[in-house]
Amino acid sequence: MSGHHISSAKFLWGVAIVLFFLTFLTVAVTWIHIPEPWNVVVAIAIAVVKATIVVAFFMNLWWDSRFNTILLVMSIVFFMILIGITLLDTLFRVDPIPTF
Amino acid sequence: MSETSAETKHPAHLHHHFVDSDQQFESSKMGMWIFLVTEILFFGGLFAAYIVYRAWYPELYLEASQELDAFWGAINTFVLIGSSLTVAMAIRSAQLNQIRGLIINLWITIGLACTFMVIKYFEYAEKLEKGIAPGIYYTYDGLEHEKANIFFSIYYMMTGLHGLHVIIGIGLMLWLVWKAKRGAYHSEYYTPVEITGLYWHLVDVIWIFLFPLLYLID
Amino acid sequence: MSTPEASTTKKVQVRRYKPEENPKEHYLNAEKGVWAWMTTIDHKKIGLLYLGSITFFFFVGGMLALLLRTELLTPAQSFIDADVYNQVFTLHGAIMIFFFLVPSVPAALGNFILPLQLGAKDVAFPRLNLASFYIYTIGTIFTLIAIFTGGIDTGWTFYTPYSTQTGTNVLLMTFGIFILGFSSILTGVNFIVTIHKLRAPGLTWNKLPLNVWALYATSIIQVLATPVLAITLLLLVMERALGIGVFDPSIGGDPVLFQHFFWFYSHPAVYIMIVPGFGVISEVISTFSRKVIFGYWAIALSSLAIAFIGFLVWGHHMFVAGQSSLASMVFSFLTFLVGIPTGIKIFNWLATMYKGSIDMKAPMLYAMVFLFLFTIGGFTGIMLGSLAVDIHLHDTYYVVAHFHYVMMGGMVMALLAGLHYWWPKMFGKMYSEFFARISCVIIFIGFNLAFLPQFVMGSQGMPRRYFNYIDQYQAFHQLSTIGAYIMAVGFVIMAGYMIHSLLRGKPASANPWGSRAMEWQTSSPAPHHNFEHIPVIINGPYDYHKPMSEFQLGIAHSTNGHQSFEKVDVNVKSAEEKA
Numbered sequence: 001m002s003g004h005h006i007s008s009a010k011f012l013w014g015v016a017i018v019l020f021f022l023t024f025l026t027v028a029v030t031w032i033h034i035p036e037p038w039n040v041v042v043a044i045a046i047a048v049v050k051a052t053i054v055v056a057f058f059m060n061l062w063w064d065s066r067f068n069t070i071l072l073v074m075s076i077v078f079f080m081i082l083i084g085i086t087l088l089d090t091l092f093r094v095d096p097i098p099t100f
Numbered sequence: 101m102s103e104t105s106a107e108t109k110h111p112a113h114l115h116h117h118f119v120d121s122d123q124q125f126e127s128s129k130m131g132m133w134i135f136l137v138t139e140i141l142f143f144g145g146l147f148a149a150y151i152v153y154r155a156w157y158p159e160l161y162l163e164a165s166q167e168l169d170a171f172w173g174a175i176n177t178f179v180l181i182g183s184s185l186t187v188a189m190a191i192r193s194a195q196l197n198q199i200r201g202l203i204i205n206l207w208i209t210i211g212l213a214c215t216f217m218v219i220k221y222f223e224y225a226e227k228l229e230k231g232i233a234p235g236i237y238y239t240y241d242g243l244e245h246e247k248a249n250i251f252f253s254i255y256y257m258m259t260g261l262h263g264l265h266v267i268i269g270i271g272l273m274l275w276l277v278w279k280a281k282r283g284a285y286h287s288e289y290y291t292p293v294e295i296t297g298l299y300w301h302l303v304d305v306i307w308i309f310l311f312p313l314l315y316l317i318d
Numbered sequence: 319m320s321t322p323e324a325s326t327t328k329k330v331q332v333r334r335y336k337p338e339e340n341p342k343e344h345y346l347n348a349e350k351g352v353w354a355w356m357t358t359i360d361h362k363k364i365g366l367l368y369l370g371s372i373t374f375f376f377f378v379g380g381m382l383a384l385l386l387r388t389e390l391l392t393p394a395q396s397f398i399d400a401d402v403y404n405q406v407f408t409l410h411g412a413i414m415i416f417f418f419l420v421p422s423v424p425a426a427l428g429n430f431i432l433p434l435q436l437g438a439k440d441v442a443f444p445r446l447n448l449a450s451f452y453i454y455t456i457g458t459i460f461t462l463i464a465i466f467t468g469g470i471d472t473g474w475t476f477y478t479p480y481s482t483q484t485g486t487n488v489l490l491m492t493f494g495i496f497i498l499g500f501s502s503i504l505t506g507v508n509f510i511v512t513i514h515k516l517r518a519p520g521l522t523w524n525k526l527p528l529n530v531w532a533l534y535a536t537s538i539i540q541v542l543a544t545p546v547l548a549i550t551l552l553l554l555v556m557e558r559a560l561g562i563g564v565f566d567p568s569i570g571g572d573p574v575l576f577q578h579f580f581w582f583y584s585h586p587a588v589y590i591m592i593v594p595g596f597g598v599i600s601e602v603i604s605t606f607s608r609k610v611i612f613g614y615w616a617i618a619l620s621s622l623a624i625a626f627i628g629f630l631v632w633g634h635h636m637f638v639a640g641q642s643s644l645a646s647m648v649f650s651f652l653t654f655l656v657g658i659p660t661g662i663k664i665f666n667w668l669a670t671m672y673k674g675s676i677d678m679k680a681p682m683l684y685a686m687v688f689l690f691l692f693t694i695g696g697f698t699g700i701m702l703g704s705l706a707v708d709i710h711l712h713d714t715y716y717v718v719a720h721f722h723y724v725m726m727g728g729m730v731m732a733l734l735a736g737l738h739y740w741w742p743k744m745f746g747k748m749y750s751e752f753f754a755r756i757s758c759v760i761i762f763i764g765f766n767l768a769f770l771p772q773f774v775m776g777s778q779g780m781p782r783r784y785f786n787y788i789d790q791y792q793a794f795h796q797l798s799t800i801g802a803y804i805m806a807v808g809f810v811i812m813a814g815y816m817i818h819s820l821l822r823g824k825p826a827s828a829n830p831w832g833s834r835a836m837e838w839q840t841s842s843p844a845p846h847h848n849f850e851h852i853p854v855i856i857n858g859p860y861d862y863h864k865p866m867s868e869f870q871l872g873i874a875h876s877t878n879g880h881q882s883f884e885k886v887d888v889n890v891k892s893a894e895e896k897a
């Protein structure tokens with residue numbers, strides 16, 4: 001039954017250790033000063049990996065009904081729409097903030 | 101009250117408009133996922149504000165985030181991930197009908213959540229003392245950027261709202277402990293534990309993004 | 319959307335259940351007393367509670383509108399000064415949108431009809447449903463307090479920087495609407511889960527009534543858009559309380575960002591208001607044309623398409639607000655796209671009526687009014703969406719007229735169509751068909767008289783939200799005011815025959831319109847648990863070429879002992895999703 005997946009304790013600990021390691025990694029990469037846009041990319045990439053792990057294995061989406069995954073993806077898509085189209089304005093203004 | 105589905109046995113936790121426990125469980129879980137969608141978009145508005153201002157003033161973010169202590173941020177990340185683990189263990193205990201394990205894991209989670217809030221409290225206190233307060237109460241003069249207050253407004257909005265979610269989570273888990281002690285949950289019925297767990301993991305996920313975005317701008 | 323995965327076909331024994339006529343026991347008398355009403359978790363009663371609330375707010379908002387129109391009879395100030403005028407139009411807008419239109423069809427009609435159309439006993443989370451009603455109530459209380467402690471004069475859009483500086487009570491008002499948003503979100507959550515999980519045996523996605531598809535699309539918008547409104551209002555509250563400087567230009571913020579966030583909700587919100595209206599119209603047109611709906615999937619999927627495209631067009635409200643011209647061009651283009659799924663719907667409805675045996679009963683009459691007015695509203699919307707034209711028409715009465723043609727001519731007419739259509743199921747009484755048609759015609763005439771002149775004076779340059787104006791517009795304004803009064807007469811007549819129907823209306827039969835839809839296959843008023851049996855669905859809801867007996871099937875063994883009915887075996891696809 002999809003909704004009642006039971007993970008073993010060992011597996012849950014494994015997931016947590018991976019997450020701990022990635023947290024350490026994301027701090028550690030700031031020590032080597034990656035140049036400008038790439039530091040953000042790396043930070044976000046690690047955060048996305050971590051979030052995906054939490055969602056898939058702690059929130060059991062991996063074993064869950066597909067519709068719940070669709071829901072999650074939908075929320076991200078619509079967030080992207082919000083920020084994407086807003087940036088279409090804010091990045092391309094002649095004057096960033098109209099002065100009053 | 102005309103009960104039409106009298107042919108099968110009717111567990112106490114099953115509401116009359118569902119056919120069986122599975123349908124009820126799956127419905128509750130789907131409902132929670134939809135609610136999490138709204139949470140993501142709720143925080144999404146703040147992230148959007150963050151991104152817009154970061155695109156306008158990259159140097160502001162670089163400068164202002166120096167005021168945030170990455171060490172304590174990282175510690176808090178470990179704390180929250182640890183609490184996610186214990187919540188997952190709590191659900192596992194409920195699934196295996198180990199009520200004692202369920203209660204212990206919930207208590208550990210509550211403890212970790214409180215630890216998070218205590219660390220957060222010290223971070224806030226340290227900043228407020230320096231005059232780094234939100235909005236017009238910002239009086240700190242250690243930063244040169246003229247819009248430094250906006251960075252901290254966004255910082256306080258994001259972490260404050262996140263902290264509010266942590267507090268709500270603590271409340272929910274205290275309630276779970278109380279119910280669990282009265283024997284409300286067992287391997288056949290642990291829906292509230294499951295969906296509170298989902299909520300708690302989402303709070304964790306949001307922090308996973310907040311941490312690098314606020315603390316780790318080097 | 320996610321089709322039922324691994325749908326299994328199983329055999330069930332069914333028999334026909336004819337709905338009982340004039341039932342002695344029904345949902346209205348199942349529990350008695352005020353307390354039972356206040357604590358009910360019956361979706362039908364909660365629907366009626368919403369219906370009562372929105373009727374009240376429609377009355378309040380309508381009175382405010384009449385006040386505005388009366389002031390506008392003469393070019394100079396007559397009896398309201400400018401500040402009061404600002405407050406009154408703000409309240410008219412905010413009340414009509416947040417308290418009436420948003421909950422009208424989804425929360426009031428939707429709550430009542432959705433589980434009935436699914437053959438379910440209730441919505442998925444009945445207690446949450448009651449909670450959303452009380453959250454709505456708490457939101458309205460906050461708003462009322464705001465009105466009596468300083469009012470609000472920002473317009474319903476709460477634009478910064480004015481909303482951060484005005485002396486009126488923006489804080490409480492926005493907080494009230496913030497709370498209201500959660501009611502809307504929870505209703506959306508409830509409906510999505512209900513539609514996914516509580517469909518009767520055999521009710522697969524391709525047999526869902528179009529009203530359910532529309533409510534599904536609406537719920538998706540509610541769930542995705544409302545949280546952004548919530549965070550926007552929260553930021554606005556913080557802006558006022560702490561001066562966080564995100565939106566307020568005087569402390570370094572960007573007011574246009576507020577408009578982005580606000581319209582990210584508020585443009586989709588007009589689809590929260592109109593899409594469920596589309597659902598009602600689909601039901602009414604099919605029933606009163608006695609014909610299978612033309613283009614079932616086109617109508618169903620165009621609802622979802624509107625829901626999606628509706629999220630991409632919000633910047634058409636900001637063409638002159640200072641956003642980048644690139645964004646304006648993209649938004650203008652995307653706005654035109656919304657016309658496509660809407661046009662698809664209109665054509666499919668017309669095709670449904672073609673060669674149908676049309677019965678011009680009151681609900682159908684309102685549906686016709688809807689088609690006429692909404693088409694005008696839609697086309698003028700396309701004009702406003704085109705970049706160059708909008709520079710001229712922006713913030714004029716043209717916009718006001720467009721919005722009222724869409725919202726009042728579209729949504730309110732759809733609501734009235736639905737109300738007249740489902741009235742017998744709600745109360746088990748019929749209303750006077752004669753007076754219903756009279757009032758429909760009066761409202762139609764009054765509406766056009768009120769708002770057609772506004773298109774003209776708007777295109778001639780009359781700005782919106784002004785409490786006085788130059789003499790050349792007086793004729794238009796007076797026509798408009800007369801129209802508003804005529805409309806009011808229509809609504810008074812409606813209130814008259816509706817109350818008469820409640821008190822001494824003729825009892826309604828279970829299926830007075832001869833519809834094939836499932837909500838009509840139970841008695842009027844509906845039983846406490848909607849159906850006395852578990853309904854089984856083998857046909858689509860609009861299959862008028864099939865005999866009525868095939869629409870009244872239910873699982874055979876849940877009888878009360880009568881064995882004289884013939885039982886049949888049917889194969890049904892399991893509607894319940896198991897993945």
Ligand SMILES: [Cu+2]
Pocket residue numbers: 584585588631632634635
């Ligand atoms: Cu719009």
